[in-house]
Amino acid sequence: MSENQKLTMGPVLYNWPAEKKRDFYFRIADEAPVDVVYIGEVTCSKRTPFFTPYIPDICERLEASGKKVVLSSLALVMSGRERNELTDLTSECPWEIEANDLSAISLLSGKPHVVGPFVNLYNEGTLGYFYQNGASRIVLPCELPVDSIAKLTDSAKGREIEIQAFGRLPLALSARCYHARSHNLSKDGCLYVCDKDPDGMDVSTLDGDPFLAVNGTHTMSYTVNNLLGELKELSELGVTHFRLWPHDEDMVKIAEVYRRTLDGDDDIEKSNAELEELVTFAPFSNGFYHAVEGTKMVE
Amino acid sequence: MQDKGTSSHSPSFSPMLFAGLALRPLPVVLFRPLVKHILKRIELLYPEVFQRLAPLGHCRFLIVPTDFHCCFLLSLDGGKASIEVLQNNENLPDADTTISGGMLSLIQLLEGSVDGDALFFSREINVQGDTEAVLTLRNAVDSVDISFEEILVGRLAVLKPLLDRAISKAAMLYETVHKDFRLVHKSLVDPLTLRISQIDDDLDRQEDRMIKVEKEIKKMKTSRRNQTNTART
Amino acid sequence: MELVCPAGTPSALRAALQAGADVVYVGFRDETNARNFPGLNFSPEELQEAVALAHGMGRQVYVAINTYPQAGNLAPWHKAVDTAARIGVDAVILADIGLLDYAQQNHPDLRRHLSVQASASNPEAIRFYKQAFDVQRVVLPRVLTVREIADLIKEIDVETEVFAFGGMCVMAEGRCSLSSYATGKSPNMNGVCSPASHVEYEQRRGKLISKLGEFTINSFPDGEPAGYPTLCKGRFIGHTGDPSYLFEEPTSLNVMMMLPELIQSGVKALKIEGRQRGKAYVTQVVSGYRKAIDAVMKGETVPFIDMANITEGTRSTAGAYQKNWR
Numbered sequence: 111m112s113e114n115q116k117l118t119m120g121p122v123l124y125n126w127p128a129e130k131k132r133d134f135y136f137r138i139a140d141e142a143p144v145d146v147v148y149i150g151e152v153t154c155s156k157r158t159p160f161f162t163p164y165i166p167d168i169c170e171r172l173e174a175s176g177k178k179v180v181l182s183s184l185a186l187v188m189s190g191r192e193r194n195e196l197t198d199l200t201s202e203c204p205w206e207i208e209a210n211d212l213s214a215i216s217l218l219s220g221k222p223h224v225v226g227p228f229v230n231l232y233n234e235g236t237l238g239y240f241y242q243n244g245a246s247r248i249v250l251p252c253e254l255p256v257d258s259i260a261k262l263t264d265s266a267k268g269r270e271i272e273i274q275a276f277g278r279l280p281l282a283l284s285a286r287c288y289h290a291r292s293h294n295l296s297k298d299g300c301l302y303v304c305d306k307d308p309d310g311m312d313v314s315t316l317d318g319d320p321f322l323a324v325n326g327t328h329t330m331s332y333t334v335n336n337l338l339g340e341l342k343e344l345s346e347l348g349v350t351h352f353r354l355w356p357h358d359e360d361m362v363k364i365a366e367v368y369r370r371t372l373d374g375d376d377d378i379e380k381s382n383a384e385l386e387e388l389v390t391f392a393p394f395s396n397g398f399y400h401a402v403e404g405t406k407m408v409e
Numbered sequence: 410m411q412d413k414g415t416s417s418h419s420p421s422f423s424p425m426l427f428a429g430l431a432l433r434p435l436p437v438v439l440f441r442p443l444v445k446h447i448l449k450r451i452e453l454l455y456p457e458v459f460q461r462l463a464p465l466g467h468c469r470f471l472i473v474p475t476d477f478h479c480c481f482l483l484s485l486d487g488g489k490a491s492i493e494v495l496q497n498n499e500n501l502p503d504a505d506t507t508i509s510g511g512m513l514s515l516i517q518l519l520e521g522s523v524d525g526d527a528l529f530f531s532r533e534i535n536v537q538g539d540t541e542a543v544l545t546l547r548n549a550v551d552s553v554d555i556s557f558e559e560i561l562v563g564r565l566a567v568l569k570p571l572l573d574r575a576i577s578k579a580a581m582l583y584e585t586v587h588k589d590f591r592l593v594h595k596s597l598v599d600p601l602t603l604r605i606s607q608i609d610d611d612l613d614r615q616e617d618r619m620i621k622v623e624k625e626i627k628k629m630k631t632s633r634r635n636q637t638n639t640a641r642t
Numbered sequence: 643m644e645l646v647c648p649a650g651t652p653s654a655l656r657a658a659l660q661a662g663a664d665v666v667y668v669g670f671r672d673e674t675n676a677r678n679f680p681g682l683n684f685s686p687e688e689l690q691e692a693v694a695l696a697h698g699m700g701r702q703v704y705v706a707i708n709t710y711p712q713a714g715n716l717a718p719w720h721k722a723v724d725t726a727a728r729i730g731v732d733a734v735i736l737a738d739i740g741l742l743d744y745a746q747q748n749h750p751d752l753r754r755h756l757s758v759q760a761s762a763s764n765p766e767a768i769r770f771y772k773q774a775f776d777v778q779r780v781v782l783p784r785v786l787t788v789r790e791i792a793d794l795i796k797e798i799d800v801e802t803e804v805f806a807f808g809g810m811c812v813m814a815e816g817r818c819s820l821s822s823y824a825t826g827k828s829p830n831m832n833g834v835c836s837p838a839s840h841v842e843y844e845q846r847r848g849k850l851i852s853k854l855g856e857f858t859i860n861s862f863p864d865g866e867p868a869g870y871p872t873l874c875k876g877r878f879i880g881h882t883g884d885p886s887y888l889f890e891e892p893t894s895l896n897v898m899m900m901l902p903e904l905i906q907s908g909v910k911a912l913k914i915e916g917r918q919r920g921k922a923y924v925t926q927v928v929s930g931y932r933k934a935i936d937a938v939m940k941g942e943t944v945p946f947i948d949m950a951n952i953t954e955g956t957r958s959t960a961g962a963y964q965k966n967w968r
Contacts, residue, residue: 185817186763186785186814186817187763187764187766187767188764188785189790190793193765193766196766211764212760212767212771213764213765213767213770214766216767216769216770217766219770228817230710230738230760230816230817230830232710232712232738232830232831233711233714233716233740234713234714234716234740235711235738235739235740236710236739236740237740238740239739239740239743240739253819253823253830257713257714258712258713259713260714261713262713265713279823281823282813282814282817282818282819282820283813283814283818284785284812284813284814285785285962285967286889286962286967286968287968288889291888292882292886292888293881296966296968297968298965298968307881311880311881313878313879313880313888314878315857315858315859315876315878315879316858316877316879316885318620318623318879319856321824321857321878322823324880324888329820397823398822398823401826403822403824403826404819404824405823405824405856462681464681465680521653521920521922522922524919524920524922524923524926524951524952526923526952526954527952529868530867530953531867531868531951532850532862532864532866532867535843535845537843537844537845540838540843541680541837541839541841542680543838544679544681544918545680545681547681547920548650548651548680548918549681551650551651551653551654552650552652552654552681553653554653606848609847609863612847620884621883623883
């Protein structure tokens with residue numbers, strides 16, 4: 111492995127207060143060994159107005175520290191307002207855009223853009239189509255097993271491919287807000303209750319087994335995806351970018367562990383133990399990669 | 410029909426149960442040739458069904474009419490089927506799947522004249538074990554238009570009027586029994602159900618208490634985590 | 643208004659045609675369609691007979707090839723499109739961009755519909771599929787209200803088809819990995835959601851417990867109507883610590899009462915879900931909807947037709963078509 115493998119920080123998917131998010135990005139800019147930082151509201155358009163004013167300053171600081179900025183678009187686009195915002199973003203944005211919905215891909219046709227992890231991409235036919243349509247990098251969906259990843263990197267022929275390496279995985283999108291529903295509120299009158307759970311609201315089964323996590327209209331895995339032990343294989347397959355999803359934990363230290371491993375530190379056991387210390391809210395999993403239940407951890 | 414609210418373990422209290430009780434003195438051996446004949450006819454008339462069942466490989470279904478004194482063990486092996494008739498009180502063999510329900514529901518299911526999912530949603534049939542196998546069986550059986558009448562008499566038109574008469578007699582008998590049976594059901598079963606539901610309520614209360622205790626533990630854990638977090642920062 | 647009805651087997655197809663379906667949609671007996679259930683679906687020979695029967699009655703057959711082809715193994719999906727074209731079906735229903743591309747290149751005259759699994763929820767996305775692959779119809783995801791559907795139709799020049807009855811995804815269709823998270827099998831890759839192979843029912847103290855993989859999805863006290871252990875329709879425990887239907891109750895979509903609005907919105911076709919259900923279900927739903935559509939088209943009010951017995955949990959909802967669902 112070498113420095114060719116880039117580490118990226120995905121957009122914050124949870125509803126953190128705008129100032130907290132700003133401080134998080136400032137710290138990432140100043141301290142985290144990541145190459146690319148994604149920023150923007152992906153989960154719920156109702157959250158957008160609070161954070162938007164901070165974005166220019168953050169981008170400036172990120173770029174000043176040598177990091178590449180990508181603006182992420184909304185994952186499920188429905189209302190007129192959401193469509194207008196997307197049209198503005200795709201026509202005027204000075205930074206590259208991560209398209210998380212076919213509408214964004216449509217608007218960005220012919221321009222360089224990143225195809226985000228919320229876009230269905232399962233095979234070389236679709237991969238080729240997206241590159242041809244202008245994609246500079248493609249982030250693969252979370253449920254792809256290593257065999258598929260291998261086929262896709264093979265057909266990417268050196269073009270950029272990113273996988274989700276760390277964090278709770280966004281499993282499902284909905285028009286309905288489960289955070290609001292669980293508080294007996296409507297989506298329109300949600301009181302932004304999703305801000306109570308900075309890593310998502312844990313959901314367990316009737317037997318008390320933890321199962322999923324709710325983040326507004328998104329449903330996340332309860333377990334924290336961790337592909338530290340698979341980084342070497344993925345790099346050899348030709349994956350160029352590795353994404354960390356932000357959590358309310360020390361993301362700088364987590365990024366350091368990943369960077370170190372990408373740089374060739376092969377004491378996975380020690381590094382994983384270190385991650386265990388850093389991530390306190392849920393256990394790790396890597397099942398999707400190994401073509402078994404996503405909830406499983408294959409040693 | 411089977412009454413909602415009865416457990417799957419006890420016979421469902423249906424007119425069929427009376428019929429079954431009346432037939433009880435008849436030993437199982439008498440049914441065997443008839444049931445085997447029915448299966449043979451199905452194989453002959455509807456070969457497509459068995460093509461759809463072939464992917465199941467080796468699989469055994471125990472079909473338990475809850476209002477009848479016999480049950481049926483259907484064995485499949487790469488699309489070849491065989492069937493055994495067993496007395497309900499015998500030691501029942503292990504099967505991959507058990508399907509239980511009122512006899513009439515089961516026959517309607519075979520004919521595809523009711524929706525299997527609907528029967529399941531309304532709890533009229535019950536399924537345990539390999540759910541995929543049951544689905545395969547249901548889908549396979551539903552893929553053709555099975556007629557129980559055709560299975561029994563085939564194209565021997567001579568027999569048809571006889572059968573029709575038998576069916577309509579049975580239907581009349583069924584109607585009468587059905588009316589009486591509601592009454593008997595009320596007097597017999599209700600007190601028992603009440604007692605059982607009291608026991609269940611007790612257990613439910615205990616379960617609720619357990620959930621509350623777990624909640625407390627969770628709260629304590631969270632507050633501890635918050636403390637550690639504060640300590641760290 | 644075209645009535646598009648499901649058939650998982652030849653006998654269900656005959657039932658649908660008899661009950662008044664304008665179109666019957668089916669899938670091949672493999673992983674190329676989103677109802678890849680054991681014992682279900684059509685062989686090429688069965689499809690050929692089905693198409694002959696339907697065409698003889700002046701009706702149509704669509705074929706759903708709506709899973710996402712597996713990387714490095716595109717052949718089964720390509721073959722499915724080729725076979726459908728050879729048999730002369732009236733349209734193929736596709737979701738994958740690579741496969742749409744293949745179909746357009748190789749069978750330009752074969753009508754292409756965009757599957758609900760592609761989850762195209764806005765005019766920009768729909769225009770993309772129209773411009774890139776000349777899709778003639780889009781099946782709308784069940785995330786839009788009737789008003790939003792009417793607004794959307796004004797902005798696109800593609801026919802629209804919407805779901806009217808049956809099992810309902812709570813999540814945006816085709817954008818959900820909950821099933822593979824719990825079982826390793828997903829709708830997009832394997833054509834199954836909460837697959838029967840991972841389902842177990844257990845009778846525990848007068849309750850029917852349903853499990854999916856290692857997870858308990860629901861528990862029904864005796865007498866309470868049951869549902870599939872589809873994991874988004876289970877009872878879970880969230881922040882309150884009390885069990886509830888956190889995502890959705892076991893319920894079926896039924897928009898019959900909204901038929902006049904839907905017809906007025908400019909929708910071209912109404913779709914019934916349920917290729918995995920039996921012919922008794924098909925007969926009941928299709929004849930009910932046939933009657934209701936005919937009545938509304940004549941300017942009469944929507945007749946009351948009871949469907950409770952075949953709905954999940956014996957309940958129905960107008961779902962996302964009404965805004966308060968969100």
